[in-house]
Amino acid sequence: MSSWFERMSEGLSRSRQRFVESMNVLLDRGPYLDQSFWDGLEETLILGDIGAETALEIVDHLQDQAARKALPDAYAVLSLLADQIAERFTPGGEEILEGEEGSVVLFVGINGTGKTTTVGKIAKEATDGGRHVLLGSADTFRAAAIEQLEVWADRANVEIVTRKRGSDPASVCYETIERGEAVGADLILIDTAGRLHTSADLMRELEKVVSVVRKRSKLPVYTVLVIDATTGQNGLAQAKEFHKALNLDGLILTKLDGTAKGGIALAVSSELELPIIKIGVGEAIEDLDDFDAHDFSEALIGDFSEQV
Ligand SMILES: Nc1nc2c(ncn2[C@@H]2O[C@H](COP(=O)(O)OP(=O)(O)OP(=O)(O)O)[C@@H](O)[C@H]2O)c(=O)[nH]1
Ligand SMILES: [Mg+2]
Missing domain, CATH: 3.40.50.300 (P-loop containing nucleotide triphosphate hydrolases)
Known part of the structure; x- marks a missing residue:
């Protein structure tokens, strides 16, 4: 019996796969923090349906952090990305x-x-x-x-x-x-x-x-x-x-298991200022998960920090 986190993570695998693939293409040239990295990051977030405005906000913020904290490379930036996504979900709804x-x-x-x-x-x-x-x-x-x-x-x-x-x-x-x-x-x-x-x-x-x-x-x-x-x-x-x-009062996102567009969850929750109260990750009765902004964000983009 898998934990709910594993199920959610499995459910979001298509969204994550798309993100990881695009990032790997960029990182193949080396983990440089040059303009094509920032452009590629923004484009990948937009393609994942996070919303153009939110994608730009996140990239701007990370660019700022990279400069301020003198982050060494793209991996260091990507390790901050899940937090940035998580912060933008509207909390509440319990x-x-x-x-x-x-x-x-x-x-x-x-x-x-x-x-x-x-x-x-x-x-x-x-x-x-x-x-x-x-x-x-x-x-x-x-x-x-x-x-x-x-x-x-x-x-x-x-x-x-x-x-x-x-x-x-x-x-x-x-x-x-x-x-x-x-x-x-x-x-x-x-x-x-x-x-x-x-x-x-x-x-x-x-x-x-x-x-x-x-x-x-x-x-x-x-x-x-x-x-x-x-x-x-x-x-x-x-x-x-x-x-x-x-x-x-709240939102439920379903069929997250069948899409690479999981980022839509963030677009809707942040733009409408509504909490996500559950997510659907399959057709079976147990395919319902709690929504935790941080876990969701990590499952959405994958973990790049381990590759440092
Ligand atoms: N893969 C996947 N399929 C889902 C999920 N939730 C629902 N479905 C499927 O989506 C289809 C429609 O589900 P319903 O629950 O009938 O949708 P509904 O909104 O009640 O539909 P209407 O009452 O006709 O408007 C069914 O085949 C479900 O099995 C999910 O989280 N993942
Ligand atoms: Mg119905």
Whole structure:
């Protein structure tokens, strides 16, 4: 059984591989701190979807440090890189899934990002951690969405509230919260239907769902955006629109195992000033990891300091 760090590290291997390969090409000429090293570093960060502005900021900062501390070579610079990346993530968000008062968490996002899967994974993890979890299926739109969440409820061994397909999603949420109060659930996870951030009607429907839940719930309510990391910069555009409509509380990045674009996690978290509360690194129930900015950053770029 591998530790969560090993799993995350394995999950981010494609992102890391891309970074390490580009750096090795640069370092092949020798670990000189010349202009092509700085340009190459910046380009590699941008290609990893960290975001142009953040990449430039990081490179500027490292260049400054290199001069101030008279860093001897590129390895010395690269040994500071993970810290620089880690510092730029927005911290916090622990209360969303682990708050003492309990919580109701709505999972939103565009189609196919991994919302239902993530709800299932979190249900299992939180149940194992001693929480009384209840699921609500507010995706009454897509064919088989309810059944899909039922399968996850079964795997996680938690109760689920459903209504038939086509029902009003807000009323499913209402009933889920009522049921949660009746059974004393302290973590209510609500799956919503995927929708494009560009679809005004569907975004309005979601605003209504969130506002009904906020009004009805005695537990604190949080809205979490689930982003598919393989979509790269498009994930950032989606996140901005969802945040504008719903005033999000946190982010979950999924499919980090299938992409070299893991840097998008930093772009979204830093630009929207939202914490990443979990990451998805595979399709299985245990493929959910905690987010630790420092560990994540190291897994994203690899460790060059050992090569000094
Ligand atoms: N590799 C990988 N696949 C994932 C991950 N999370 C979800 N998936 C897969 O992504 C696909 C879509 O997952 P769903 O959970 O159905 O996504 P959704 O956001 O609920 O989709 P809609 O409800 O249709 O909007 C499934 O095939 C999942 O197995 C992940 O972290 N890694
Ligand atoms: Mg779904």
